[in-house]
Amino acid sequence: MQKKKVIRETIEAIVVALILALTIRTFVIQAFKIPSSSMEPTLLIGDHILVNKFIYGIPVPFTDIKLVPFTKPERWDVVVFKFPVDKSKDYIKRVVAIEGETIEIKDKKILINGKDVADPYGVHRDPDIFTGEARHRDNFGPYTVPDNSIFVMGDNRDSSYDSRFWGIVKLEEIRGKAFIIYWSWNSNEHWMRFDRLTKWIR
Structure with missing residues (x-):
């Protein structure tokens, strides 16, 4: 009888732990791994990060609905989102312009509502200015960001x-x-980056 009780309590503890973990992952915090260099030097390939899932609203499972948003994204927030072109993929980028703002890029420089904006996080490693089909990299807009975007x-x-x-x-x-x-x-040196552990993302 005692053995059955121990087994039952163990199973109950495992089930509770799984439910708690699923709840946290769904509503509170989720882990992601950085696969590309697009956010360097802020985030490096191989960084594992945690994402606050409720700050912009509590997600309703299996929908795009969010309840009780605490705040909206602000300029320079680093956000994880469903890639609009393929929602099965997650992307991570930095917010540069919010709803209602008009963004323009002139020779790599960011303008918001027609005014130069200090860009404390952006890094340019290529001095060339692209033209032709790839011109949007260095010259873009002006474009006004729609509501809720x-x-x-x-x-x-x-x-x-x-x-x-x-x-x-x-x-x-x-x-x-x-x-x-x-x-x-x-992964190149097959070693942990100790200096990046518990580093806050800004």
């Missing part, structure tokens, strides 16, 4: 596939705000 770019400005090429992100497509690196692995 954001315009995003990667910090690695010259090597990022973002709103300059495929358009805006709707607020309902946002999964959450990235806030901390909890693990980082350098």
Whole structure:
């Protein structure tokens, strides 16, 4: 009898733990891994991050509905979202313009509502100015961001596939705000990046 009780209590504890983990992942925090260099130097390939899923609204499972939003995305927030072109994929970028703002890029410089904006996070590694089909990388707009939408770019400005090429992100497509690196692995050196552990994302 005692053995059956122990087994039952163990199973109950496992079930409760699984339910708790699923609840946290669905409503509170979710982990993601950085697969590309588009957010360098802020985020490196192999960084593992945590995302606050409820700050922009509590997600309703299996829908794009969000309840009780605490705040809306602000400029320079780093957000994870469903890629608008293929919603089975998650992307991470930085918010550069919010709803109602007019964004323009002139020779790599960002203008919001016609005024130069200091770009504290963007990095340009290619001095060339693109023309032709790829001109949107360095010269874009002007474009006014629609309601309930954001315009995003990667910090690695010259090597990022973002709103300059495929358009805006709707607020309902946002999964959450990235806030901390909890693990980082350098696959080239096969070693952990100790200096990046528990680093806050800004």
